[in-house]
Amino acid sequence: xxxxxxxxxxKSFAEMPAVRGVRMATAAAGIKYKNRTDVLLMVFDxxxxxxxxxxxxxxxxxxxxxxxxxxxxxxxRAVVVNSGNANAFTGRKGRDATELTAQSASAAVGxxxxxxxxxSTGVIGEPLDATKFAGVLGDMTSQATDDFWFEAAKAIMTxxxxxxxxxxxxxxxxxxxxxxxxxxxxxMIAPDMATMLSFVVTDADIAPPALQALLSEGTGxxxxxxxxxxxxxxxxxxxxxxxGAAAKDGQVRINDAGDPALEExxxxxxxxxxxxxxxxxxxxxxxRKMVAVTVEGAETDAAAKRIALSIANSPLVKTAxxxxxxxxxxxVMAVGKSGExxxxxxxxxxxxxxxxAVDGERDPAYSEAAAxxxxxxxxxxxxxEIGLGSGRATVYTCDLTKEYVEINGDYRS
Amino acid sequence: xxxxxxxxxxKSFAEMPAVRGVRMATAAAGIKYKNRTDVLLMVFDxxxxxxxxxxxxxxxxxxxxxxxxxxxxxxxRAVVVNSGNANAFTGRKGRDATELTAQSASAAVGxxxxxxxxxSTGVIGEPLDATKFAGVLGDMTSQATDDFWFEAAKAIMTxxxxxxxxxxxxxxxxxxxxxxxxxxxxxMIAPDMATMLSFVVTDADIAPPALQALLSEGTGxxxxxxxxxxxxxxxxxxxxxxxGAAAKDGQVRINDAGDPALEExxxxxxxxxxxxxxxxxxxxxxxRKMVAVTVEGAETDAAAKRIALSIANSPLVKTAxxxxxxxxxxxVMAVGKSGExxxxxxxxxxxxxxxxAVDGERDPAYSEAAAxxxxxxxxxxxxxEIGLGSGRATVYTCDLTKEYVEINGDYRS
Numbered sequence: 001x002x003x004x005x006x007x008x009x010x011k012s013f014a015e016m017p018a019v020r021g022v023r024m025a026t027a028a029a030g031i032k033y034k035n036r037t038d039v040l041l042m043v044f045d046x047x048x049x050x051x052x053x054x055x056x057x058x059x060x061x062x063x064x065x066x067x068x069x070x071x072x073x074x075x076x077r078a079v080v081v082n083s084g085n086a087n088a089f090t091g092r093k094g095r096d097a098t099e100l101t102a103q104s105a106s107a108a109v110g111x112x113x114x115x116x117x118x119x120s121t122g123v124i125g126e127p128l129d130a131t132k133f134a135g136v137l138g139d140m141t142s143q144a145t146d147d148f149w150f151e152a153a154k155a156i157m158t159x160x161x162x163x164x165x166x167x168x169x170x171x172x173x174x175x176x177x178x179x180x181x182x183x184x185x186x187x188m189i190a191p192d193m194a195t196m197l198s199f200v201v202t203d204a205d206i207a208p209p210a211l212q213a214l215l216s217e218g219t220g221x222x223x224x225x226x227x228x229x230x231x232x233x234x235x236x237x238x239x240x241x242x243x244g245a246a247a248k249d250g251q252v253r254i255n256d257a258g259d260p261a262l263e264e265x266x267x268x269x270x271x272x273x274x275x276x277x278x279x280x281x282x283x284x285x286x287x288r289k290m291v292a293v294t295v296e297g298a299e300t301d302a303a304a305k306r307i308a309l310s311i312a313n314s315p316l317v318k319t320a321x322x323x324x325x326x327x328x329x330x331x332v333m334a335v336g337k338s339g340e341x342x343x344x345x346x347x348x349x350x351x352x353x354x355x356x357a358v359d360g361e362r363d364p365a366y367s368e369a370a371a372x373x374x375x376x377x378x379x380x381x382x383x384x385e386i387g388l389g390s391g392r393a394t395v396y397t398c399d400l401t402k403e404y405v406e407i408n409g410d411y412r413s
Numbered sequence: 414x415x416x417x418x419x420x421x422x423x424k425s426f427a428e429m430p431a432v433r434g435v436r437m438a439t440a441a442a443g444i445k446y447k448n449r450t451d452v453l454l455m456v457f458d459x460x461x462x463x464x465x466x467x468x469x470x471x472x473x474x475x476x477x478x479x480x481x482x483x484x485x486x487x488x489x490r491a492v493v494v495n496s497g498n499a500n501a502f503t504g505r506k507g508r509d510a511t512e513l514t515a516q517s518a519s520a521a522v523g524x525x526x527x528x529x530x531x532x533s534t535g536v537i538g539e540p541l542d543a544t545k546f547a548g549v550l551g552d553m554t555s556q557a558t559d560d561f562w563f564e565a566a567k568a569i570m571t572x573x574x575x576x577x578x579x580x581x582x583x584x585x586x587x588x589x590x591x592x593x594x595x596x597x598x599x600x601m602i603a604p605d606m607a608t609m610l611s612f613v614v615t616d617a618d619i620a621p622p623a624l625q626a627l628l629s630e631g632t633g634x635x636x637x638x639x640x641x642x643x644x645x646x647x648x649x650x651x652x653x654x655x656x657g658a659a660a661k662d663g664q665v666r667i668n669d670a671g672d673p674a675l676e677e678x679x680x681x682x683x684x685x686x687x688x689x690x691x692x693x694x695x696x697x698x699x700x701r702k703m704v705a706v707t708v709e710g711a712e713t714d715a716a717a718k719r720i721a722l723s724i725a726n727s728p729l730v731k732t733a734x735x736x737x738x739x740x741x742x743x744x745v746m747a748v749g750k751s752g753e754x755x756x757x758x759x760x761x762x763x764x765x766x767x768x769x770a771v772d773g774e775r776d777p778a779y780s781e782a783a784a785x786x787x788x789x790x791x792x793x794x795x796x797x798e799i800g801l802g803s804g805r806a807t808v809y810t811c812d813l814t815k816e817y818v819e820i821n822g823d824y825r826s
Contacts, residue, residue, distance in 0.1 A: 055749075056750070056752075057746070057749030057750055058748070058749045058750075058751070058752070058753070058754065058755040058757075059745050059746070059748055059749030059755055059757040059760070060749070060757075088742070088745075089742060089745050089757065089760075089770065089773060089774065089775075090774060091758060091772060091773045091774035093774070123742075124742040124745070125741070125742050125745075125770065125774070125775045126775075229728040229729065230643075230726075230727075230728065231727055231728060231729045231743075231746060231747070231750065232746065232749065232750035233746065234745065234746055234749055313643075314643075314644055315642040315643065315644060315728070315813075315817075315821070316642065316644045316821055319817070319818050319821035319822035320821065320822065322818065322822040323821070323822035325822070328538070329501070329502065329536075329537040329538050330644075332472050332501075332502050332537070332538075332647065333470070333472070333644060333645065333646065333647055334644070335471070335472055336468075336470030336471045336472030336473070336645065336647055337469070337470055337471075337644065337645035338471070339469075339471070340471070341471065342471040342472055344471075344472040344473075344502065345504060347472070347502075357502065357538065359504060360502060360504045361502065361503060361504035361506070361538070362502075362538045362539075400728075400818060400822070401818060401822070402815040402818045402819065402822075404728075404732070404818075405732050405735065405813060405814060405815045405817075405818055406815065408728070408729055408732035408733065408736070409732035409733065409735040409736035409738070409813070409814070409815075
């Protein structure tokens with residue numbers, strides 16, 4: 001671990017207001033780290049609606065299995081998140097640990113274990129000693145406050161170089177509501193795995209099915225459009241909770257995600273999700289540059305996204321960005337290998353505003369100096385016009401640097 | 414470019430015998446490099462049967478398009494290969510260059526342009542000046558000899574650190590035949606692209622459809638089972654030629670790839686293809702270790718191969734290998750993200766002969782010392798048992814080192 005903060009970190013952190021209906025506390029349970037908080041408890045004193053999106057891994061962690069099961073109930077009273085141990089690939093012991101943690105939380109908060117949600121991040125293959133939670137959750141429940149977002153974001157960090165927080169507000173039917181979110185990103189060292197965790201809470205009153213629809217729809221162009229190195233954690237978890245406290249101000253409960261009253265909320269939520277997702281990319285291991293890859297003119301939006309991911313995950317494209325090299329040939333290569341329809345002779349490619357290739361050839365007006373100037377920026381936009389249809393997608397990634405290899409290759413040495 | 418030879422290079426090179434029916438010459442046409450040969454001409458004085466397998470890229474180079482078209486005729490009289498310029502993403506000019514090169518070769522050799530095959534490797538997006546070939550192909554045709562395999566392998570190198578040659582012999586119906594092959598690998602620097610080219614010639618008498626069937630079948634577990642960084646060139650080309658000279662010794666022409674007389678030939682050919690493919694992996698940019706990933710017990714062989722490629726292409730697995738870290742959690746991660754059926758609780762993983770995980774948990778007998786000893790070797794075997802069926806595949810890759818990033822990221826600086 002270098003100990004230094006990503007050069008792409010935000011210059012300042014958002015001031016996080018309270019969200020009515022949720023209280024938080026953190027503690028140092030000594031799961032793995034010493035002298036730092038490693039457990040976060042979120043308490044909903046009234047039942048909150050809950051929605052979740054999880055890793056697509058076929059080998060998910062025990063907490064992911066646990067959350068998926070409880071999601072069917074649609075109601076949350078407590079969330080327990082720990083860093084230091086992912087409780088993944090821990091077999092029967094892993095399932096026992098989730099049960100025990102949920103029992104401890106339900107006893108502390110006074111709810112059913114079915115209303116508890118769990119997430120773990122850290123080393124995999126090591127049994128998680130869930131008895132450590134039993135000793136702290138009671139005190140945490142009584143001490144939890146509503147003004148604790150920044151501390152919560154810090155408690156779930158593993159090797160992130162900065163805490164990730166975001167807040168938005170919106171009006172639903174004349175009533176003002178707040179959305180707060182925290183995330184942890186793709187710190188994969190020592191021997192942690194890449195895991196993206198994010199918890200978003202609003203005081204809006206939205207029924208679980210509508211909340212799930214909002215979250216699922218919002219995830220596509222945000223958390224599901226960022227990639228650090230194409231590797232997928234066993235533990236990725238994004239959850240959205242709606243405490244419903246705004247009902248006291250007269251907000252009428254929303255039961256349908258298509259309700260026009262949600263227009264502003266939906267926009268604010270998606271904006272917050274994108275902000276958190278980009279904070280994760282900007283803290284990718286060894287990242288020195290952020291890259292937004294936009295593909296237009298593909299056969300479909302889905303095809304555009306697959307092409308964009310092929311570009312964003314290409315080691316040759318990512319090393320070229322690290323080298324500040326406007327190597328558009330590697331972009332052509334990545335388009336070609338995506339498997340999606342493309343016609344070489346219709347391709348056009350831009351780095352920033354500089355068109356480097358058009359009609360399947362180097363742009364006649366190509367300027368190496370202009371293209372190189374773009375590559376020296378911290379934030380780089382790569383745009384590809386396929387020329388076949390109207391499919392469009394943008395994905396976000398970071399460069400591939402020697403520091404990435406060092407972080408992920410040298411950590412036991 | 415470091416100028417140093419890969420530590421995984423063969424300790425000695427095969428002695429390459431002549432193959433009756435093919436002559437070769439090399440020349441320095443000054444395509445890009447100075448003071449080195451950059452053109453290879455292969456001449457078949459009698460028409461040879463030809464088979465080919467090409468990149469799956471949707472944006473193939475002009476020579477790949479050209480070869481695919483001529484392959485339908487099944488007959489080869491000349492092959493022209495150049496390094497220094499890939500003639501890829503060169504639009505109409507690229508097609509003109511292939512036509513002109515084929516015209517020059519057909520005039521020199523005395524054949525139809527439809528009997529000429531082309532391959533180019535090097536910079537992309539730069540027009541290839543095919544007039545440079547016209548000046549050298551005549552002399553090359555008259556000077557070509559049958560004892561030139563090693564020089565031929567050198568002429569097609571770009572940033573390979575060693576030439577790649579292999580030879581095998583086999584008996585078909587009592588007649589002894591030879592198979593020789595050369596390859597160039599995944600040197601991707603300065604500003605070349607990754608391109609795998611390989612040309613294999615036998616004096617056996619085998620009809621084009623049977624030859625194509627042999628090659629297509631042989632490519633799956635060999636050239637199509639190696640990966641350096643998951644990136645796919647626009648120019649990958651593997652061709653197999655059969656001169657038929659063995660007919661003079663009484664070898665009866667083979668018309669059917671299923672002919673039992675081919676048993677020994679098929680085995681020798683596949684062995685040669687695997688040897689050349691592994692030489693390419695062992696010369697991957699920055700490679701310090703070769704990794705053989707075997708997946709067993711998947712639902713199908715195809716599923717096993719997709720899982721194995723997911724492991725072999727994972728930057729986290731590859732950096733762990735570079736760091737000599739027996740990080741089996743990253744193997745679980747890569748199995749999980751492959752999208753193929755897997756049951757976490759049935760997985761078992763070996764590094765070399767050391768079983769590190771079983772039944773979805775760390776092996777109770779796990780020894781960090783034993784696993785670490787395996788990781789210190791040059792050649793590392795990773796084996797995963799999925800426990801669901803009998804599907805099986807092996808793929809080959811190399812580690813991901815800081816040198817890879819340096820080679821591919823720093824080359825214009």
